[in-house]
Amino acid sequence: MPRRIEIELTSSRPDGTWTWRAAGAREPKGVLDGTILPAGAKAGDVIKVEAEADIDGMTIIGVVQARVKVAKIETIALIAQDKPFEPVTQQLAKKNRGERGDRGDRGDRRDRGDRRDRGERGERGERRDRAPRGEGRPADGERRDRGPRRPRFEAPPELPQRPKAKRLRAGNTHRKSVLSEIPENQRPIAELALQGMQTVRQRLKEANAALAAEGKPTMPEQSVLQMAENLLPRLRVADWLDRAEAAKRDLAHLDLRDLRSIVAAANDAVIERSDACRELVTEMKAGLTARTEEEYQNWLSDIDANLGVGRIVRALKLAGQPPKAGAIFPVELGRRLADAATSNLTADALTDRWVAVLEAAAFTPIRSHVGITSKPESVPAELTKTIERLATLLPQIAAAFGIEAGTAHAPKPLRPTRPAKKLPPRPPAPPTASATTTPTDGSVSSESAPTEQTAPVEPVIVDEPRTDVAASADESD
Numbered sequence: 001m002p003r004r005i006e007i008e009l010t011s012s013r014p015d016g017t018w019t020w021r022a023a024g025a026r027e028p029k030g031v032l033d034g035t036i037l038p039a040g041a042k043a044g045d046v047i048k049v050e051a052e053a054d055i056d057g058m059t060i061i062g063v064v065q066a067r068v069k070v071a072k073i074e075t076i077a078l079i080a081q082d083k084p085f086e087p088v089t090q091q092l093a094k095k096n097r098g099e100r101g102d103r104g105d106r107g108d109r110r111d112r113g114d115r116r117d118r119g120e121r122g123e124r125g126e127r128r129d130r131a132p133r134g135e136g137r138p139a140d141g142e143r144r145d146r147g148p149r150r151p152r153f154e155a156p157p158e159l160p161q162r163p164k165a166k167r168l169r170a171g172n173t174h175r176k177s178v179l180s181e182i183p184e185n186q187r188p189i190a191e192l193a194l195q196g197m198q199t200v201r202q203r204l205k206e207a208n209a210a211l212a213a214e215g216k217p218t219m220p221e222q223s224v225l226q227m228a229e230n231l232l233p234r235l236r237v238a239d240w241l242d243r244a245e246a247a248k249r250d251l252a253h254l255d256l257r258d259l260r261s262i263v264a265a266a267n268d269a270v271i272e273r274s275d276a277c278r279e280l281v282t283e284m285k286a287g288l289t290a291r292t293e294e295e296y297q298n299w300l301s302d303i304d305a306n307l308g309v310g311r312i313v314r315a316l317k318l319a320g321q322p323p324k325a326g327a328i329f330p331v332e333l334g335r336r337l338a339d340a341a342t343s344n345l346t347a348d349a350l351t352d353r354w355v356a357v358l359e360a361a362a363f364t365p366i367r368s369h370v371g372i373t374s375k376p377e378s379v380p381a382e383l384t385k386t387i388e389r390l391a392t393l394l395p396q397i398a399a400a401f402g403i404e405a406g407t408a409h410a411p412k413p414l415r416p417t418r419p420a421k422k423l424p425p426r427p428p429a430p431p432t433a434s435a436t437t438t439p440t441d442g443s444v445s446s447e448s449a450p451t452e453q454t455a456p457v458e459p460v461i462v463d464e465p466r467t468d469v470a471a472s473a474d475e476s477d
Contacts, residue, residue, distance in 0.1 A: 002050040002051060002052045002061060003050070003051060003052075003053075004048055004049070004050055004051075004064055005022065005048070005049060005051055006022070006023040006046055006047070006048050006049075007020040007021065007022060007023060007029070007046070007047060007049055007051075007060070008020060008021055008022070008023050008024075008025075008044065008045070008046050009037075009041060009042070009043050009044065009045050009047070010043060011043055011214065012034070012043065013031075013213055016033070016034045016035070017031050017032065017033060017034055018031070018032055018034050018037065018041075019031055019210060019213075019214075020032055020060070023046050029057075029058065030057055030058050030059075030060070030206065031209075031210065031213075032049075032060035033060075036060070036061075036062055036063055037063060038063060047063055047064075048063070048064040049061075049062065049063050049064060050062045050063075050064060055198075055202070056202060056206075057202065057203070057206060156309045156310035156311050157309050159305055159306060159309060159311070162298065162302070163253065165253060165254065165255040165256070166250050166253045166254055166255060167254075167255050167258060168243065168246055168247055168250075168254060168255070168258035168262075169246055170239075170242045170243040170246045171242050171245070171246055172242055173242060173245075174237075174238035174239070174241040174242050175194075175235065175238045175239055175242055177238065178190075178234050178235060178238045179191070182231065186227060186231065189224060189227055189228050189231070190228070190231045190235060192228065193228040193229075193231055193232045193235055194232075194235050194236075194239060197225070197228060197229070197232070200224070200225065200228045201221075201225065204219065204221055204224055204225070205221075207219065208221070233270045236268065236270055236271065237270060237271060237274050237276065237277060240262070240265055240266065240268075240271050240277060241276060241277060241280070243262055243265075244262055244266075244277070244280045244281075244284055245280070247259060247262050247284065247287075248280070248283065248284075248287075251287045251291070252291075254291075256288075256291060256292065256295060256323065256324075259284070259287065259288050259291060260288065262284055263284050263285055263288050266281045266284060266285075292323060292324055295323035295324075296322075296323050296324065296327060298323075299318065299321075299322065299323050299327070300330065300333065302318050303315050303318045303319055303333065303337070304333060306318065307333075307336060307337060307340060312337075312340045312341055312344055312357065313356045313357060313360045315337060315340070316337065316341060316357070316360035316361050316364050317360045319334075319337060319364040319365065319366065320360070320363040320364045320365075320413075329365045329366070334365065334366040334369070335366075335369070337364070337366055338366045338369035338370050341357055341361050341366075341370045342370055342371045342372065342373055343373060344357050345357060345358075345370075345371070345372040345373055346372075346373045346374050347373075347374040347375060347376045347377065349376075351380045351382055351383050354376075354383050354386075355382060355383060355386045358386055358387065358390055358394065358397065359386065359390070359413070359414060361394070362390040362393040362394055362411075363393070363413055367393055367394060368396070370394065370396075370397070371396060371397070371400075372397060372400055375400060375401070379401060384401070384403075387401055387403055388403055389411050390411060391403055391404070391405040391406060391408075392405050392406065392407075392408055392409070392410050392411070393410055393411070
């Protein structure tokens, strides 16, 4: 993916190319095609470009045009009128509702006995010309039967979440110590050696090509490569010590992926022979064993806890995220989990529930034991599409719906979708007194507050399991 950087043009070559370096750097960084530069470019100009990073280094693909500032001045034109100015007065209405105005004495109202003429009523006061309640109303405006209500799903109670594992943040104490002991002219080569010998060869080839183009003597490749190989063992030991000491400080809360990478890097023969690393290697291996066993027990307890409160989908997702490869799933817990998943696949369950349970159960070790309790009368297209996608993992479910499993490759878990942000409701408008605006000509105008509307937010189901077992507790059932 290209990114924008600022570079400084250092020199022009006869073949039409230019050498450049990062703005403020000391040495040239690379070569770019002169045809992409604007007219009048010269050495020393600082321009912004788009560059792509690959294995060969930085490649300049284009020049970013600088923005031109345009002074925008907005003016309001005043239009003169020939009409004379008419002032407007405003008077608030009185709030006293006790004053009824000139409605007169209400004692002369007619006898209310004639209200029986509006329609004959039954013994309980109901009008006989109305249809009884519960039978619905016809199309002329009376009530209609709304049909059966949609079943309501109440979410199970939430469980306390485990703290998220920390990622490794290594220091650079040992690496700085080693670099300070190296002569200053060898430090750039030592820093490149940490990135690998292939990086050293590539940068050396580019630097010699640039020197040859300028007519300067090139560096001996064999001597530079030999120098990098001699410095590399000390640098690898220093880099591993920085990472291992940082992991030791957060060993109880460190992410297992980072801890495994440190133990795997300790298998290097250079690190194994180092006396400074020997003790740390033993501690890292023992810490990895203890943390793996702890995460395994937490994994089983989280599944059991979610299964106990009725969060079946979350328990299924956790079952598909073992803390280590080849983790043994208990038989009794697997039977309970399979029975709970089967009991959720009923004819009266919602389509969203069917899809969520099947997507979560398809990637668990107990997927072959999951069945259906009762089949819905009409299968929606969304459910049919899900069963066809998971047919190779759930052949028994596909056979119950008359779908062939086939020989296609096993599908992968769905990628999580970003949930829509739910905006907070607007604060209620403060109550305002009713006001009338009375111009001098006697007309009256009134204003009313606009009606507030809130856009509906659609729920989003996250279906992809994550690698981190401790962080999966924040997924909804």
